[in-house]
Amino acid sequence: MSWDISGMAGWKADDFPLGAVIPDSGNSRDYVTGGWRSQRPVRDEAKCTQCLFCWIYCPDTAVYVVDEKVTDFNLDHCKGCGVCAKACPSDAITMVPEGCELPEVQ
Amino acid sequence: MPTQKTVAQTGNVLVAEAMRQCAPDMMAAYPITPQTTIVEEFAKFVANGRVHTQYVTVESEHSCMSACIGASAAGARVMTATSSQGLALMWEELHIASGMRLPIVMANANRALSAPINIHCDHSDIMGARDAGWVILFAETAQEAYDNTIMSVRIAEHPDVLLPVMTTLDGFITTHSIDRAEMMDDETVTSFVGDYVPKNALLDTDHPVSHGNFAGLGGPYFEFKRSQRLAMDRAHGVVNAIGAEWSGITGRPFGMIETFGMEDAEVAIVVIGSTAGNARHVARGLRAKGVKAGIVKVRCFRPFPAAELADALKGVKAVAVMDRSESFGAEGGPLFLEVRSALYDLADRVPLVDYIYGLGGSDVKTELIERVFTDLSDIASGATAPAGLTYLGTR
DSSP states (O other): OOSOOTTGGGOOGGGSOGGGOBOSSSOGGGSOOGGGOSEEEEEOTTTOOOOOHHHHHOTTOOEEEETTEEEEEOTTTOOOOOHHHHHOTTOOEEEEETTTTSTTTO | OOOEEEEEEEHHHHHHHHHHHHOOSEEEEOOOTTTHHHHHHHHHHHHTTSSOOEEEEOSSHHHHHHHHHHHHHHTOOEEEEEEHHHHHHTHHHHHHHHHTTOOOEEEEEEOOOSSSOOOSOOSHHHHHTTTSSOEEEEOSSHHHHHHHHHHHHHHHHOTTTOOOEEEEEETTTTTTSEEEEEEEOHHHHHHHHOOOOOSSOTTOTTSOOBOSOOOOTTSTHHHHHHHHHHHHHHHHHHHHHHHHHHHHHHOOOOOSEEEESTTSOSEEEEEETTHHHHHHHHHHHHHHTTOOEEEEEESEEESOOHHHHHHHHTTOSEEEEEESSOOTTSSSOHHHHHHHHHHTTSSSOOOEEEEEOOGGGOOOOHHHHHHHHHHHHHHHTTOOOOSSOEETTOO
């Protein structure tokens, strides 16, 4: 990344790029948006046939694929929309509410 | 060697000529009275090959300003023109253009807003856009409309500014009346405005950028607004510098305010646009009769030349502000609010009254301006200034 935003919290008005442009490409990976999520996808490896439908349908390209195999979900960017679970022909993906594993919820 | 020729033309034709000479890469066009002849004349220039501009006909003013924003973000020098309801329909895009810091130049033919429907001059449309973050210039004459349009390109594209500019002229009075004016040769204008080198152009694939980003809760939205404020503050000096440079070439004076008789004025009128001519005419007559009358014309409304106004009006015994638009429920019209604010810090209070005049093209006869000067002379000699604002010339 050529655009260093590490000090942004201390930037003043004229330190920001003109007109709120982002003067670089491919940096949305650095901007974590997964915090919006209220439910997360959980994949059952036993049921998964590696058809890659979830990878195709994910609107946030938040499905990690290595060597043509789904390995995990990118929870830094997954919004929990559930499209992957809906698209999965093998019912291998379940949407689990976020926060339910916390002790105070249990 | 700059050469000028004298022409007899309408304000709109001269604005179109100025735009042709500044050679925009793109123009979005949507007709609306009394602006239409600007984009119509320009269309002829394109059709006749006199300018190489991508001329985009759009289906509304909302689309028009959206197209301008897209083209400007892509890296083009962009111009358009509108009026009244058209400007109102652009409202959300006006803020986007300034927030994205796109140096679009737009002519506005100042016209009343509906309802009731009316196509004639007042400043309701442009004053409604005064907080949109655009630099706003007013022309008294076709000549000033021409000069302001050429200067607008340099002001908008100046690296210290990079804000959109509205170059305005009064509907019908200036847009459609044939006026004597001096037109500069094409080469001089071309070299005055120079080539546009865009910052953050979307089409510059070697330096990819994204425009139109989010700066929400906890983000730097507040800082971006402050940077617009700083740019507008810097525009103050830039407007003066560009005005002085163009003035040096043309021999025609330019000031953010322009004064008549203010060296010794005891009574003065502050006015914007075409009415300044009538006001000066009346003041000249009164001065011949020994009345120390003066005129302050505001040629640049954003940024507002507050210090210049305070300096010009300091020590004057009575001042009238003439507003050609309303700010219903406010203490006065938009110009009055600015002028009173500009004078607040003076050690000695200048008595100030507001006149709302000429709405919907209502005629501004010399007798009306004489009446204002009579009121001012009364106030200057001790009469109580009328409370609130006065509607000048209504039944």
